[in-house]
Amino acid sequence: xxxxxxxxxxxxxxxxxxxxxxxxxxxxQAACLLTDEKLTLTNLPLLADITTMNRLLAQxxxxxxxxxxxxxxxSGRSVELDAGDIFNLTAPYDLVRKMxxxxxxxxxxxxxxxQAKVSLPGGCAIxxxxxxxxxxxxxxxxxxxxIEGGYILAKAPEGGLVGAEFVFPQVSVGATENLMMAAxxxxxxxxxxxxxxxxxxxDLARCLIAMGAxxxxxxxxxxxxxxxxxxxxxxxxxLPDRIEAGTFAMAAAxxxxxxxxxxxxxxxxxxxxxxxxxxxxxVTETANGLLVASNGDLVGVxxxxxxxxxxxxxxxxxxxxxxxxxxGASMITETIFENRFMHVPELTRMGANITxxxxxxxxxxxxxxxxxxxxxxxLRASVSLVLAGxxxxxxxxxxxxxxxxxxxxxxxxxxxxxxxxxxRVKEED
Ligand code: UD1
Numbered sequence: 001x002x003x004x005x006x007x008x009x010x011x012x013x014x015x016x017x018x019x020x021x022x023x024x025x026x027x028x029q030a031a032c033l034l035t036d037e038k039l040t041l042t043n044l045p046l047l048a049d050i051t052t053m054n055r056l057l058a059q060x061x062x063x064x065x066x067x068x069x070x071x072x073x074x075s076g077r078s079v080e081l082d083a084g085d086i087f088n089l090t091a092p093y094d095l096v097r098k099m100x101x102x103x104x105x106x107x108x109x110x111x112x113x114x115q116a117k118v119s120l121p122g123g124c125a126i127x128x129x130x131x132x133x134x135x136x137x138x139x140x141x142x143x144x145x146x147i148e149g150g151y152i153l154a155k156a157p158e159g160g161l162v163g164a165e166f167v168f169p170q171v172s173v174g175a176t177e178n179l180m181m182a183a184x185x186x187x188x189x190x191x192x193x194x195x196x197x198x199x200x201x202x203d204l205a206r207c208l209i210a211m212g213a214x215x216x217x218x219x220x221x222x223x224x225x226x227x228x229x230x231x232x233x234x235x236x237x238x239l240p241d242r243i244e245a246g247t248f249a250m251a252a253a254x255x256x257x258x259x260x261x262x263x264x265x266x267x268x269x270x271x272x273x274x275x276x277x278x279x280x281x282x283v284t285e286t287a288n289g290l291l292v293a294s295n296g297d298l299v300g301v302x303x304x305x306x307x308x309x310x311x312x313x314x315x316x317x318x319x320x321x322x323x324x325x326x327x328g329a330s331m332i333t334e335t336i337f338e339n340r341f342m343h344v345p346e347l348t349r350m351g352a353n354i355t356x357x358x359x360x361x362x363x364x365x366x367x368x369x370x371x372x373x374x375x376x377x378x379l380r381a382s383v384s385l386v387l388a389g390x391x392x393x394x395x396x397x398x399x400x401x402x403x404x405x406x407x408x409x410x411x412x413x414x415x416x417x418x419x420x421x422x423x424r425v426k427e428e429d
Contacts, residue, residue, distance in 0.1 A: 002405075004398040004412055006389035007421040008371060011257035011296070014418035018245045018263040018289065019045040019409045020238035023314075024200040026101040027177040028207050028238060029053045032062060032081035033108035034185060035211055037233030042078040044238055045409045048402070049099055054079065056095045056102050060109070061086040086113065093119040093150060099406075103131055104174065106154060107182035110143060114156040120147065129337070133168060133175035140164040141179075141186055163188035163227055171196050171307040176223070177204055183225035184213040192223040198308040199268045203239045210234035242268035244408060246315045247383055249273075249292040250322050251415065253281040254391040256296025259418060264289040271311045275303055275319070279326060300328035300365055305336050317343045317384035324352040325391055326365040333360040343381035346374040350388050350396065368393050375399035379407040386411065390420055397425075 020043035030053070032039040044050055054064045062083045066076035089109050096102040096119040109116035121131065131152070135145050138154060141161040146153045163186045166179065176196040181204070183190035195201070197219060205215045205223070211234045214226040245264035252259035253276060266273065266285050273283045273290075278301035281294045300323055305313040313336040323330035324347055334340045341361055344354050349372045353364040371394035376382040382404040389396030398404070401424075404411060412424050 001399070001427055002401050003425045003427060004386060004389075004401055004404070005423055005425050006371070006386065006396045006398070008369075008390050008392035008394065008396065010390070010419045010421055011255045012252050012259055012390070012415065012418040012420060013257050015260045015262055016248050016414050016418060018240040018248075018261055021045070021200060021203070021241035021243070022047055022049055022407055023173075023243070024203040025050055025238045026053050027104050027181070027200070027204045028236065029057060029079075029081065030104040030108055031181055031204065031207060031211070032057065032083045033060065033086070033105060034112055034181060034208075035231040035233060036084040039081045039211070039233055040078065040235040041081070042235065042237045044077055044079060045241065046077070047409055048406050049101065052095060052099045053101065056091060056105065057081060057083070059092070059095070060088050060105065089113055089116050091116075091118040096121050100129065101174065103134060104178055104181075106134060106152065107138065107178035110138060110154045110156055111161050111182040111185035114160060116154045118152045118154070120150055120152060131175075133170065133172045134178045137166045137168075137175055137179040138182060140166045141182060141190065159187065161186035163190040163225070165191045166193065168192070168194040173198050173201065176201055180205065180215070180223060180225060181208065183227060184208050184215070184231060186227040188227055190225045190227065192225070193221065195221050195223045196307055197221055199239060199242060207234065207236040210236055240264060243312065243314045245269060245290065246272045246312070247318050247387070247408070248414070249276060249281070249283060249290070250315070250318045251387055251390060252292040253279070253294040253298065254322050254325060254387050256294050257419070258291070258293040260286060260289060260291050262289045266290060271309055272315060275301055275311055279322065298322065298326035298365070300326045300330035300363070302331045304333040307336070313337060313340065314380050316340060317380045318387055320344075320354070320361065320363060321347060321384040321387040323363040324354070324366065324369060324388065328365055330363045330365070331360055332363060335359065342377055343384045346376060346381070346385055347388055349374060350392055352388070370394055371396040373397045373399065376403060379403045383408060383411070386415075389422070390415070
């Protein structure tokens with residue numbers, strides 16, 4: 001299993017190109033199931049999760065082509081997805097277990113084919129993460145849903161799903177995406193209230209509109225979707241990854257460096273930029289993206305994760321790494337996932353001073369972290385250890401980096417090009 005070896009202490013300087021957003025790309029890939037025409041996606045990140053989604057789609061019968069070639073089991077910057085000949089309506093446990101976003105095929109399959117069988121994803125490292133809201137929303141649209149043998153068995157009424165009003169009792173990104181996709185092919189109007197407002201939802205809505213859907217309320221928590229008999233093909237470019245951009249902003253900050261994040265958008269990162277300003281990290285807009293600068297004199301700030309436009313849970317671990325070396329204390333509260341402090345014991349092994357009380361972590365800044373062998377069990381926790389390693393004295397080895405590879409494209413190459421002393425070490429299992 002690959003490791004990353006990092007020798008800390010170099011301030012990062014230079015430019016990093018931000019890749020397309022994984023969390024936008026995955027629902028966009030699933031959206032191809034809504035039409036029998038070709039959906040072409042561009043600006044895809046080169047990541048394992050994107051390949052997993054291509055594989056899931058291929059086993060449903062989608063023809064996946066990259067540069068005109070059959071692309072089963074691989075991925076590329078742009079991909080053509082042709083769901084004209086779907087022969088299998090089951091998303092198997094094997095693939096769903098690997099990647100929870102697989103559940104995003106449920107809404108599109110059910111809406112277009114009247115039935116679907118999708119494995120329940122089960123728990124994951126950061127919490128129980130149920131899919132009850134996806135199910136309740138589809139039931140509100142007339143679907144009959146049974147759970148059998150670990151699978152969701154969904155059946156639309158005779159004549160297809162029907163538009164409905166649905167109020168999310170809790171904000172959910174995935175459930176909003178699933179229901180929005182299903183509603184594009186339902187009979188009549190669907191109104192989704194307390195819908196998630198993440199930029200990735202807007203990206204999906206814009207792609208669906210390009211495919212012929214009628215959606216209003218993009219960027220708000222009330223989405224109105226008028227169902228159509230059919231959608232058509234389109235070409236769509238995935239938006240830049242705000243979480244990757246936020247992560248590299250924190251990498252610049254923790255090393256007292258200066259990075260230009262090419263393609264990063266201020267509008268998607270407002271709460272993060274505000275929080276960083278409180279910690280004395282300067283973020284300004286440039287012609288190409290965002291410029292992040294820090295002299296390394298960081299100050300502790302309190303952070304609470306919230307649905308967009310609040311501070312994203314996907315940047316909580318990275319922010320905690322930053323706060324480990326800030327002056328003063330910082331209270332970090334996680335409100336989205338119940339078990340998302342797995343980086344704490346590892347950061348502590350590097351000399352951090354952190355106490356966890358329920359869903360809050362009190363971080364007391366220390367002057368220096370020291371390198372250590374560490375490992376993490378989820379994607380964002382892993383990258384927080386990379387950030388800590390970049391700032392630490394001595395050598396840090398981050399083990400089991402396959403989590404990291406699921407969400408960050410060539411992270412070591414991008415950081416090393418800006419002066420980080422780090423490399424990937426290949427190892428046999
Ligand atoms: C998406 C992101 C993930 C991010 C998360 C929150 C993708 C592929 N993943 O995950 O990176 O951390 O949003 O911003 O886009 N919940 C329920 N019932 C449900 C669905 C969700 O109780 O049916 C709960 C979850 O357990 C969690 C909260 O709602 O506590 C938010 O989860 P949700 O927004 O659905 O996250 P995902 O879409 O899975």
